Amino acid sequence: MKNCQAIAPLISEYINGTLDSKDVWMVQSHIARCEPCALMAAEFQTLTQLLKKVPERTPTSSFDEKLASRIASLPQPSPRPRFSLSIFWQDMGRSRTTVLRSAIALASACAAVLGIFLVTSRGPNTTAFENAETPLLTHCIEQHRIDSAAQPLSDLSVQDVSARQDAQNQPSDALSYGDDQDNL
Amino acid sequence: MIGQWTRNSTGLQQGIFVSYPDKILVDRCRARDQSAFGEIVARYKNKLYSYIFRMTGNAEDAEDLTQEVFVRMYSSFDTFKNQSSLSTWLFRIASNICIDSFRRNKKNRSIAYSLDEPLHSAEDSEATHEAPDSSYEPHRQYMRIEHQEQIEVALSKLPEKLREVVLLYDLEGAAYDEIAEIVNCPLGTVKSRLFNGRSQLRKLLSDYVAP
Numbered sequence: 001m002k003n004c005q006a007i008a009p010l011i012s013e014y015i016n017g018t019l020d021s022k023d024v025w026m027v028q029s030h031i032a033r034c035e036p037c038a039l040m041a042a043e044f045q046t047l048t049q050l051l052k053k054v055p056e057r058t059p060t061s062s063f064d065e066k067l068a069s070r071i072a073s074l075p076q077p078s079p080r081p082r083f084s085l086s087i088f089w090q091d092m093g094r095s096r097t098t099v100l101r102s103a104i105a106l107a108s109a110c111a112a113v114l115g116i117f118l119v120t121s122r123g124p125n126t127t128a129f130e131n132a133e134t135p136l137l138t139h140c141i142e143q144h145r146i147d148s149a150a151q152p153l154s155d156l157s158v159q160d161v162s163a164r165q166d167a168q169n170q171p172s173d174a175l176s177y178g179d180d181q182d183n184l
Numbered sequence: 185m186i187g188q189w190t191r192n193s194t195g196l197q198q199g200i201f202v203s204y205p206d207k208i209l210v211d212r213c214r215a216r217d218q219s220a221f222g223e224i225v226a227r228y229k230n231k232l233y234s235y236i237f238r239m240t241g242n243a244e245d246a247e248d249l250t251q252e253v254f255v256r257m258y259s260s261f262d263t264f265k266n267q268s269s270l271s272t273w274l275f276r277i278a279s280n281i282c283i284d285s286f287r288r289n290k291k292n293r294s295i296a297y298s299l300d301e302p303l304h305s306a307e308d309s310e311a312t313h314e315a316p317d318s319s320y321e322p323h324r325q326y327m328r329i330e331h332q333e334q335i336e337v338a339l340s341k342l343p344e345k346l347r348e349v350v351l352l353y354d355l356e357g358a359a360y361d362e363i364a365e366i367v368n369c370p371l372g373t374v375k376s377r378l379f380n381g382r383s384q385l386r387k388l389l390s391d392y393v394a395p
Binding site: 008009011012013016018039040042043044046047048050051052053054055056057058059060063064066067070071074 | 225229230231233234237238246247250251254255258259331332335336350353354355360375376378379382385386389390392393394395
């Protein structure tokens with residue numbers, strides 16, 4: 001069971017009707033058993049009723065006239081233009097940084113897309129892959145030819161690829177080593 | 185003329201916007217409609233004056249400061265973003281003006297009430313005090329008036345931070361979150377100040393609240 005020190009601050013909210021149901025039950029259970037807290041609740045209730053009846057104060061009857069004079073003596077504001085970039089920028093306030101960052105990110109993304117588009121569209125009927133891959137494949141074949149010529153082995157797997165392909169194209173007297181696909 | 189307030193020779197205009205909600209009045213004020221401004225003044229001047237009077241304890245100062253609230257409102261409609269209600273905005277201005285006033289004055293603001301003064305500060309008020317006379321019946325009215333005076337005295341004795349929350353919640357009927365916005369403090373602090381303010385009032389007004 002909660003003690004008075006924990007319950008007392010809740011009594012004010014209990015009187016206001018702003019506690020949730022769990023806390024209402026807790027306060028009601030406590031004040032049913034605790035005379036000082038029950039007294040506090042009753043006196044808070046009376047106090048709030050007295051405060052609600054305190055009448056509104058009113059200013060003097062010349063209030064409106066004095067206010068009108070003060071308003072009349074204020075400088076007239078200049079007409080607000082329909083749209084002004086400086087006013088728009090000023091009205092942005094704290095949103096400026098967010099907008100700037102978003103604009104920069106969007107511009108970067110557009111530049112990246114444009115760059116990719118320009119790089120990939122070099123010539124008609126060719127793809128970047130093909131344009132990049134053909135010289136590379138030729139180089140690999142050539143390098144392999146050089147390496148295999150430098151260190152010939154009986155292992156069929158290092159036979160010159162182009163020579164074996166040529167041999168494959170000569171069906172009658174070419175040596176047959178089986179399915180080339182097994183040797184590649 | 186676009187951008188200029190429309191004026192007439194009689195000063196503030198009131199009446200045609202009596203049933204309009206506050207938001208519409210604010211929009212009309214942005215369009216420089218003097219009648220809408222007059223309606224806002226009519227709606228809020230007593231509430232603001234009561235609050236400021238009980239915060240400052242001086243009727244003349246309270247009247248000047250209440251006018252200052254409306255002057256500031258008049259000058260800043262274009263910057264009011266409608267994120268809070270009009271009443272919250274006005275009381276926020278009033279609270280800030282009271283703080284500025286306290287800093288300028290830094291004097292004791294306890295209110296000395298006289299039973300000879302009228303209950304209302306308006307010049308045409310007819311509410312007066314009566315001496316207790318057992319042969320003349322409205323002792324009940326006297327008791328009620330005395331209660332109210334004692335309550336005003338007790339309120340004046342509260343520290344300013346507690347007093348403003350009690351005034352806003354118990355007298356003006358503002359909600360916790362509105363008060364938090366007005367006095368610029370967390371919700372928990374509002375509840376704590378309300379509890380502490382009421383606890384002090386309970387002791388000051390023990391003769392009136394005891395069952």
